[in-house]
Amino acid sequence: MTPLVRRRMATDRRGLTLIELLVSIAVLGVLAGVAMPLVQVTVTRTKELELRRALRKVREGIDQFKVEYDKARANARDARADFKKRVSVDRTGYPLTLEELVEGKILRRIPRDPMNLEGRWVIRSYSDNPDSSLSDSKDVYDIRSASQAVALDGTIYDTW
Numbered sequence: 001m002t003p004l005v006r007r008r009m010a011t012d013r014r015g016l017t018l019i020e021l022l023v024s025i026a027v028l029g030v031l032a033g034v035a036m037p038l039v040q041v042t043v044t045r046t047k048e049l050e051l052r053r054a055l056r057k058v059r060e061g062i063d064q065f066k067v068e069y070d071k072a073r074a075n076a077r078d079a080r081a082d083f084k085k086r087v088s089v090d091r092t093g094y095p096l097t098l099e100e101l102v103e104g105k106i107l108r109r110i111p112r113d114p115m116n117l118e119g120r121w122v123i124r125s126y127s128d129n130p131d132s133s134l135s136d137s138k139d140v141y142d143i144r145s146a147s148q149a150v151a152l153d154g155t156i157y158d159t160w
Contacts, residue, residue: 044152047114051145054111055160058121058143061107062094068104069093092126094139115147115157122146122158 016024070093072083082104098121101107112119126141128134147157 041152048151050114051157051160054113055143055145057107057111058098058101061101062140062142065095065101065104065106066093068106092139094126094141096139098123098140098143100140113145113147115145115149118146120146 068080068083069086069091071079073087073093075084086104095101095104098110102109110121113121121143122145123135123140124142124144125135126139127136128141145157145160149157151157151160
């Protein structure tokens with residue numbers, strides 16, 4: 001072998017040494033350790049935004065249902081026929097269940113609660129005590145999350 005061939009073979013065998021490999025793995029580990037809490041905060045913030053949107057959508061739907069019901073009760077010209085069928089003496093005008101918002105074509109679907117695994121909401125009736133966790137389920141006046149977890153701002157999700 002000529003000296004030129006030996007030099008080429010020596011340069012072709014270049015690679016990472018064990019020290020270089022360990023240093024690069026340590027650097028990647030530190031970067032991953034720094035990034036993980038940021039990812040968790042971002043995921044939580046996204047879920048909180050989704051919760052706020054869902055609460056706003058359902059609460060606006062409840063309010064719209066009440067407006068439509070009141071129009072039907074007053075026998076207004078622009079009252080919808082399906083709401084005229086719902087008029088009753090013993091109703092306050094709020095939906096009996098959340099599903100009635102879908103049946104009345106106020107909402108396409110009831111959004112899920114992103115903060116609990118079941119995705120179910122805790123409903124508050126018009127006649128309920130605001131501080132109570134129990135509901136008589138007569139007229140859905142408001143909803144809240146079923147989660148008792150603490151939000152990023154320090155409040156509990158079920159108080160939103």
